Amino acid sequence: MTKKEVLKKCFGYDTFREGQEELIDSILQGRDVLGIMPTGSGKSICFQVPALMLSGITLVISPLISLMKDQVASLNQAGIHAAYLNSSLTYAQYRKALEYAKQGRYPIIYVAPERLVTEEFLDFALQVEISMIAVDEAHCVSQWGQDFRPSYLKIVEFIGKLPKRPIVSAFTATATREVREDVMAILGLQEPLVVTTGYDRPNLYLGVQSPKDKYATMRNFIERHPGQFGIVYCATRKLVEEISERLERDGFSTTRYHAGLSDAERRGNQDDFIFDRKMIMVATNAFGMGIDKSNVRYVVHYNMPKNLESYYQEVGRCSRDGEPGECILLYSGQDVITNRFFIENNQDNEELDEDTRELVMAKDRERLKKMTFYCFTNDCLRDYILKYFGEYGANYCGNCANCLSKFETVDVTEIAKALIGCVSAAGQRYGAAVIIDTVHGANTAKIRQYRLDENIYYSHLSKVPTHTLRAVLNFLLMNEYLDTTEDEYSIVKLTGKSRAVSAGKETVMMKLPMASELEQQAKMERKGKKAAAGGRVDNSLFGRLRAIRSEIARAEKVPPYIVFSDKTLEHMCVVKPQNKSEMLTVTGVGEYKYEKYGERFLKEILACEE
Ligand code: ADP
Numbered sequence: 001m002t003k004k005e006v007l008k009k010c011f012g013y014d015t016f017r018e019g020q021e022e023l024i025d026s027i028l029q030g031r032d033v034l035g036i037m038p039t040g041s042g043k044s045i046c047f048q049v050p051a052l053m054l055s056g057i058t059l060v061i062s063p064l065i066s067l068m069k070d071q072v073a074s075l076n077q078a079g080i081h082a083a084y085l086n087s088s089l090t091y092a093q094y095r096k097a098l099e100y101a102k103q104g105r106y107p108i109i110y111v112a113p114e115r116l117v118t119e120e121f122l123d124f125a126l127q128v129e130i131s132m133i134a135v136d137e138a139h140c141v142s143q144w145g146q147d148f149r150p151s152y153l154k155i156v157e158f159i160g161k162l163p164k165r166p167i168v169s170a171f172t173a174t175a176t177r178e179v180r181e182d183v184m185a186i187l188g189l190q191e192p193l194v195v196t197t198g199y200d201r202p203n204l205y206l207g208v209q210s211p212k213d214k215y216a217t218m219r220n221f222i223e224r225h226p227g228q229f230g231i232v233y234c235a236t237r238k239l240v241e242e243i244s245e246r247l248e249r250d251g252f253s254t255t256r257y258h259a260g261l262s263d264a265e266r267r268g269n270q271d272d273f274i275f276d277r278k279m280i281m282v283a284t285n286a287f288g289m290g291i292d293k294s295n296v297r298y299v300v301h302y303n304m305p306k307n308l309e310s311y312y313q314e315v316g317r318c319s320r321d322g323e324p325g326e327c328i329l330l331y332s333g334q335d336v337i338t339n340r341f342f343i344e345n346n347q348d349n350e351e352l353d354e355d356t357r358e359l360v361m362a363k364d365r366e367r368l369k370k371m372t373f374y375c376f377t378n379d380c381l382r383d384y385i386l387k388y389f390g391e392y393g394a395n396y397c398g399n400c401a402n403c404l405s406k407f408e409t410v411d412v413t414e415i416a417k418a419l420i421g422c423v424s425a426a427g428q429r430y431g432a433a434v435i436i437d438t439v440h441g442a443n444t445a446k447i448r449q450y451r452l453d454e455n456i457y458y459s460h461l462s463k464v465p466t467h468t469l470r471a472v473l474n475f476l477l478m479n480e481y482l483d484t485t486e487d488e489y490s491i492v493k494l495t496g497k498s499r500a501v502s503a504g505k506e507t508v509m510m511k512l513p514m515a516s517e518l519e520q521q522a523k524m525e526r527k528g529k530k531a532a533a534g535g536r537v538d539n540s541l542f543g544r545l546r547a548i549r550s551e552i553a554r555a556e557k558v559p560p561y562i563v564f565s566d567k568t569l570e571h572m573c574v575v576k577p578q579n580k581s582e583m584l585t586v587t588g589v590g591e592y593k594y595e596k597y598g599e600r601f602l603k604e605i606l607a608c609e610e
């Protein structure tokens with residue numbers, strides 16, 4: 001079979017996505033590769049397709065048991081023999097799997113890194129032909145990555161023990177230069193073909209809001225997405241508990257996930273979500289790695305995450321099948337404080353020596369700053385992210401909150417002067433909130449206590465709404481007209497550029513939302529407008545196909561999306577295939593899956609026609 005035939009027959013797809021073909025070709029020519037592709041872009045196909053074409057076994061190294069299980073279940077559903085070897089197996093199961101593997105039953109075997117150099121596994125590895133080692137989540141070898149795992153270093157040790165060096169392919173979603181270089185050096189990739197694919201996920205709507213009442217805003221948002229699956233990310237375990245309880249009380253089908261729950265409960269809750277038994281997963285960032293549920297239609301960040309790497313990885317779990325999805329971030333100033341606390345008290349860093357630790361912390365603070373600016377920018381949000389990852393965006397994506405809002409460019413010099421003047425007159429001793437309160441003329445205990453009501457800028461801009469003052473202050477920070485200290489107090493300081501503004505030598509122009517736009521947004525929030533049902537697909541047919549899928553999933557004890565993705569079902573509704581060959585044109589329907597389930601879906605579609 002050619003690679004195209006494998007793609008169609010085994011996976012049911014007609015075309016390769018960006019980067020896949022190049023990586024596969026290179027592997028088939030025996031050359032190492034490094035694939036840097038965002039979450040949801042289809043990294044697995046890049047090693048699974050060649051694995052089925054190479055003569056020997058492909059070992060896939062993966063950090064998480066859940067990830068292995070999911071991928072192996074998917075492969076088995078597609079009629080491909082694959083197995084995993086990790087600590088979730090009993091010893092007897094492990095022995096049996098190795099026995100089958102020796103007989104050549106599995107072209108693909110998922111292995112936990114710490115297994116590799118055990119005596120038993122090495123003994124096995126020396127008896128069989130290993131064509132390729134595919135390292136998934138390869139950034140785990142790097143100390144600079146988000147997720148350093150010392151056990152990943154065993155991969156290199158293992159490769160060194162093999163009589164013949166297999167092809168080594170590595171895949172990650174982390175694109176920073178340090179990580180990339182670390183991966184190549186540590187894994188010892190030999191003249192690898194490095195492919196970086198676009199980070200853009202145009203199907204995801206991106207939005208940021210700073211609501212007064214986060215919970216109400218989120219509930220409103222969820223109500224506008226009836227019947228859809230979603231993830232709500234919270235910064236802390238405590239908040240996960242609180243929010244999931246509230247949602248539950250408000251009648252939403254909710255489950256939760258964080259590191260404080262027992263293994264069994266975590267697993268159970270995760271399954272409830274993956275198997276479509278619960279609609280909403282409220283979780284900390286501990287949830288999601290390796291989750292391939294393709295019909296998650298929204299991701300709400302109840303708090304701002306600590307950096308854009310995490311943010312983009314987390315929103316990457318939205319609509320992995322390419323259908324439209326919505327990602328909104330609910331920002332508040334407190335999020336910055338929480339994240340700063342996490343950075344200053346990072347337990348993971350305890351193994352590092354003092355200098356490295358300082359370096360890591362400095363990097364983390366810088367990342368947090370960039371994340372914070374994301375929440376303030378009035379420019380295209382997608383563009384901001386793509387630029388962060390070193391790509392060029394189009395300045396206008398048409399599918400983010402900023403691109404869809406009406407802005408006007410406004411001269412804010414007078415406001416800027418007052419804010420900078422106030423910072424200076426108050427001796428550069430206060431945070432943003434106090435400065436804003438001062439120029440706005442708030443009468444709070446704090447203001448009186450610090451005697452800021454005696455500041456010459458006190459009440460200077462009492463007519464300008466505080467959200468505008470905040471927007472301007474943020475703009476000044478982003479453009480270095482002002483700066484903040486890196487400690488937990490975040491005190492606003494003057495910079496070299498401050499003077500030019502206060503001396504009247506520089507005009508400050510910025511984009512601000514038009515007044516009509518703000519009214520519109522407020523109205524939308526009040527109304528809790530229902531989202532349009534997106535009349536493209538025949539919903540009743542879709543509903544029936546979904547029911548069949550659920551039945552099959554239950555019977556086979558696999559998550560529904562592993563039977564067929566939403567996208568595949570929707571495509572069926574559009575194509576309305578009348579026979580086998582037409583059914584095979586549906587994306588995601590391969591020969592094997594057709595044999596297993598095709599008839600049942602076909603029958604339902606034909607019945608609907610009558
Ligand atoms: P990740 O890069 O995050 O590991 P996956 O490999 O899990 O992504 O792929 C994400 C989704 O995209 C899966 O549902 C997969 O089946 C689908 N996919 C991968 N390659 C293709 C393709 N060439 N055509 C259509 N869908 C694809």
Ligand code: ZN
Pocket residue numbers: 379380381382383395396397398399400401402403
């Ligand atoms: Zn945009």
